Amino acid sequence: MAPHKAPDSSRRSDRSRRAIYDAALALVGESGYRRTTIEGIAARAGVGKQTIYRWWPSKAAVLMEAFLDLAARAAEEAASQTGGTGGQAGGTDPQAGAAEYGIPDTGDLAADLKLVLRATVDELNDPLMEAPTRALTAEGIVDAKLGAEFVEKLLDPQLALYVTRLRAAQEAGQLRSDADPRIALELLIAPLTHRWLLRTLPLTHAYADTIVDYALGGLAPRS
Amino acid sequence: MAPHKAPDSSRRSDRSRRAIYDAALALVGESGYRRTTIEGIAARAGVGKQTIYRWWPSKAAVLMEAFLDLAARAAEEAASQTGGTGGQAGGTDPQAGAAEYGIPDTGDLAADLKLVLRATVDELNDPLMEAPTRALTAEGIVDAKLGAEFVEKLLDPQLALYVTRLRAAQEAGQLRSDADPRIALELLIAPLTHRWLLRTLPLTHAYADTIVDYALGGLAPRS
Amino acid sequence: MAPHKAPDSSRRSDRSRRAIYDAALALVGESGYRRTTIEGIAARAGVGKQTIYRWWPSKAAVLMEAFLDLAARAAEEAASQTGGTGGQAGGTDPQAGAAEYGIPDTGDLAADLKLVLRATVDELNDPLMEAPTRALTAEGIVDAKLGAEFVEKLLDPQLALYVTRLRAAQEAGQLRSDADPRIALELLIAPLTHRWLLRTLPLTHAYADTIVDYALGGLAPRS
Amino acid sequence: MAPHKAPDSSRRSDRSRRAIYDAALALVGESGYRRTTIEGIAARAGVGKQTIYRWWPSKAAVLMEAFLDLAARAAEEAASQTGGTGGQAGGTDPQAGAAEYGIPDTGDLAADLKLVLRATVDELNDPLMEAPTRALTAEGIVDAKLGAEFVEKLLDPQLALYVTRLRAAQEAGQLRSDADPRIALELLIAPLTHRWLLRTLPLTHAYADTIVDYALGGLAPRS
DNA sequence: GAGTAAGCGAGACGGTACGTCGTGTCTTATC
DNA sequence: GATAAGACACGACGTACCGTCTCGCTTACTC
Structure with a gap:
């Protein structure tokens, strides 16, 4: 493998990094991912191409980081507004973004899930987020490596919140005790993702x- | 607008068309979609670039057609082996592919669904189909137009089979009469798609x- | 060696070739050779970079051809004006340029040489030719291969004219019979080149x- | 105008300077001038790029100094071996290098010149000196400013030796009294330079x- | 059966973006 | 304060493909 001598990240220009994030998100939003080029990002950010190639392996990686940063900033902002500790999730991890404040637990599982899933629907329908997402x-x-990163950094933290809520529901007797929460959650989430991705x-x-x-309730008739 | 003078499809070379299908599928399988180029397909197919640009608007369109052709040929082959009459779907439409023979109806909804979904799992895990799919x-x-075509030509025909089967189940009292089969089916299909696409x-x-x-059965405890 | 599959020169665009010559000469004249770039030439000529890389191995090669072409066109023009027959040199070779019409032979060797060398001085001092030359x-x-081409295509044809004239002088008894004309000519030409190149x-x-x-006359005192 | 605040040369690192000379000469010899880069010289010399930019305006200037230094060291070495004062040239100027010891004066002008010119031929053919020269x-x-420096520091001191010798010859009656030594010398030197530079x-x-x-003797027949 | 028009393989063309390299400037930490 | 190190904005490099175009060639269809 190429050793490639990693650059010294302590000397990295923060100014450039943020400018690149902004430019990348703006361009993807305006022209779509396909037509967004690394040269374009560099030009818009007022940055040399090499500065991008130095720190990221691909256009997708840039966008991923920009996206994570966006989520983190959004979360931070939300935190500073609401004054802080949302739900059960510890507030220090900036990654999970807005979702980190957890799924509410009012005792009514169905109502809580509907609330969260409706919010997810809104988020998916938000035209600002749509293009980059x-x-x-x-x-x-298509790219398994990037996909794994996507799942690990963006998806899994959100799914973990469902697992938590579903486990609580199980203890409260609102969910079958023999149900695997990790699978149960997919029954809820996947149909939304499906419609959004495939636009059926x-x-x-x-x-x-x-x-x-x-x-x-299940699809089968209740006896 | 120049109406672009559509080429005379009656004089089209079948030999070239098939060679392009083969080359496209082979290259996508070998090197991935990204690294597959129209020039590469033309070279591999022993065909001039213009022959591709004459008949298809984009690389994705080529691959789509190649894929549909593959499915059609697979279906034809399957048909000639089983001797023909599949399920309720009329056998003349080559589009729907193998799935057109319908979902069996043994009277046991759960068993029938498991059979079909297991087959779907196998298909999705088939390394040959994976890359192009x-x-x-x-x-x-990313491309809404192409997505619509994908859904219309590949996905919808398959989903229609589920609707048919679920309606039958409703009449047989195995499915809640107030359930919308189009939505019910998504509960079954989407989780599989989800895992496959996102590799969670x-x-x-x-x-x-x-x-x-x-x-x-539903996630809630049966009373 | 790289096979590199030579392009089909019969399909070459003459329009582009000339545009490239013009752009190259203009840019070298305006900004100097150093600051002239292949990208710049392509842009000025309204040509894709690849069209340059397809036909020439280097910036220097482009300039060389442009220069030869310039000389050839100048010669052609001169020929059409004077109506033709220059000196002893056959008029069909466009390479040698203006010099091909030979060195005059009035019988007075010294006068003839002075005439020609003064013309050479003027040519070397011509600011238009200076930069590219x-x-x-x-x-x-620095580049031996290019140097050889330069000598073969531009210098040697001119030097040959001197050889011819000096041989005639030898027969006329105006030049020592034991003198090698090829060397004698260097005694005449080299000092001019020396001053011009090194700007002493x-x-x-x-x-x-x-x-x-x-x-x-020789540097030694005549007895 | 920023006068560029000349650095304090008294604090200059001699170690770095010599390392840069060595690296520059080595790289030019190995890879040619074109492929030699300032970054490469800095890396090879174990020196920061800025150290080069601080003290030299261009790659050519570095090489020029390195070359002068090389000549000076060679002269010094020669001096320490022969025990010192060569000819008429005062020994303190290190620039002129080996040539400074002057052109011998045995009384036979032709023999003396042949001796020196043969030495020049050998020097020009020396593969070690060839690339940098x-x-x-x-x-x-191409670069008039650099050319002037080259002439002033390297060429003129050598040519001055010829002028000296030729004047002596004039006084001894071996050279026409009406001949300009500065021009006479060019008749001798330029042909060699010509062949070497142009490789004819x-x-x-x-x-x-x-x-x-x-x-x-002159090219014209002696009466 | 000759004339003609379309599709075809081939590939040159004007372009855009790629990813790399070198420039000359600037900053940081070390000596 | 000069230095080694190296990140930075910039710009050119030479390459790969894009989508358009023009060439001869082959292959139907038309007269």
Whole structure:
């Protein structure tokens, strides 16, 4: 393998890094991922191309970091506004973003899930987030390495919140005790993702509600 | 607007078309979609570049058609082996591919679904199909037009089979009468797609079975 | 060796070739050879970079050809004006340029040489020719391959004219019969080249005359 | 204008300076002037790039100084071996190098010139000196400022020796009294330089001898 | 059966972006 | 305060493909 002598990150220019994040997100939003080029990002950020190639292996990696940074900043901002500790998740990890404040636990599982899934629907339908999220997801589907990073850094932290909430529901007797929360959560999340990614049918609050109802109640007739 | 004078498809070279299909699929399988180029396909197919540009608007479109052709040929072959009449779907449409023969109806909904979903799992895990399917899906996620074509030509025909089977189940009293089959099906299909696309966790027969059980039985405890 | 599959020169675009010549000469004249870039030439010529890289191995090679072409066109023009028959040199070879019409032979060797050398002085002092000629010469000094081409295509044809004239002088008894014309000519030419290349002292008509006198008469006192 | 605040040369690191000379000469010898880079010199010399930029304006200037230093060291060595005062040139100027010991004066002008010109031929043919000398000369041809420096520091001191010897010859009646020594010398030197720079024909001792004979005796037949 | 028009293999063309290299400036830490 | 190290903005390098174009050639269809 290429040793490639890693650059000295202590001397890295923060100014350039942030400018690159901004430029990358802006360009992807404006022109789409395909038409966004590294040269374009560099030009827009007022940065030499080499500064990008020095710190990132690919355009996708730049976008990924920019995206993570965006989420982190959003979370920080949210934290400073609400004054802090949301739910059960420890507040120090900036990665998980807005979702880190956990899924509420009012005692009514169905209601709590609908609340969260409706929020997810809104987020997915947000035109600002759409372009970069789609780009990143699509890239991850084709590039296994990037996909793994995407899952690890963005998806898994969010899914963990569901696991937590579902376990609590199990203890409260609102979820079958023999159900695997990790799989149960997929029954809830996957249909939304499916519609969003493949654009088969519109993704609405009503749909989210229906999914919760079907998943909890089951498709088979209750005897 | 120049109407672009559509070429006379009656004079089209079938030999070239097939060679392009083969080259496209082979190259995507070998080097990935990204590294596959139109020039590369033309060279491998022993074809002029213009012959590709004449008939297809994009690399993705070439791959899409190659893929549809592959599915059609596979279906044809399957048909000639089983002697023909599949399920309820009329056998003349080559598009729907292998799935067109329908979901069996033995009277046991759960068993039938598990059978079909296990087959889907196998198909998704088939390394031959993996690269082009992923490439096409990813492209469709970013390019709405292509995505629509993908859904219309490949996905919808398959989903229609589920709708048919689920409606039958409803009439047989094995599915809640108030359930929308189009949504119910997503509860079953989406988790598989989710795992496959995002590679979160392994996609196995056991997982398919569990999904069927959870979806039919519901996550909430039976009273 | 790299096979490199030579391009099909019969399909070459003449328009592009000439545009490249013009751009190269103009840029070298305006900004100097150093600051002239292949990208710049391509842009100025309205040509893709690859069109340059396809046909020439280096910037120097482009300039060399442009220069030869310039000389050829100048010669052609001169020919069409004077109506043709120059001196003893056959008029069909476009390479040698203006010099091909030979060195006059009035019977007075010294006068003839002074005439020609004064013309050479003027040519070397012509600011239009200066930049590209210097660039080419300098490049040839460092790059032996290019230098050989320079000598073969530009210098040797001119020197041959001197050989011819000096041989005639020998027969006329105006040049020592034991003198090698090829070497004799260097005594005449080299001092001019020397001053021009190294810029030691100004290069004037008087200097040319003096060189002829010294070379013919010898530096030693006549007994 | 920023006067560029000249650095304090008293604090300059001699160690670095010499390392840079060595690296520059070595690299030019190994890879040619073109492929030699300032970064490469710095790396090879174990020196920061800034140390080069602080003290020299260009790559050519570095090489020029390195070359002068080389000549000076060679002269010093020669001096310490022969025990000292060579000819008429005062021994304190290190610039002129080996040539400073002057052109011998045995009374036989032709023999003395042949001796010196043969030595020059050998020096020009020395493969060690060839690369840097060619590089420097070529650079000077294109860059007038550098060329002037080259002439002033390297060429003129050597030519002055010829002037001295030729004047002596004039006084001894071996050179026409009306001949300008500065021009006469060019008749002798320029042909050698010409062959070496342009590589038209091989540069040999015999050639040097012939040049002396032709130049002294003249090309015209002696009456 | 000759004439003609389309598709075809081939590949040159004007371009855009790639990823790398070197420039000359600047900053940081060391001596 | 000069130095070794090296990040930075910049710009050119030479390459790979893009999508368009023009060449002869082959292959139907038309008259």
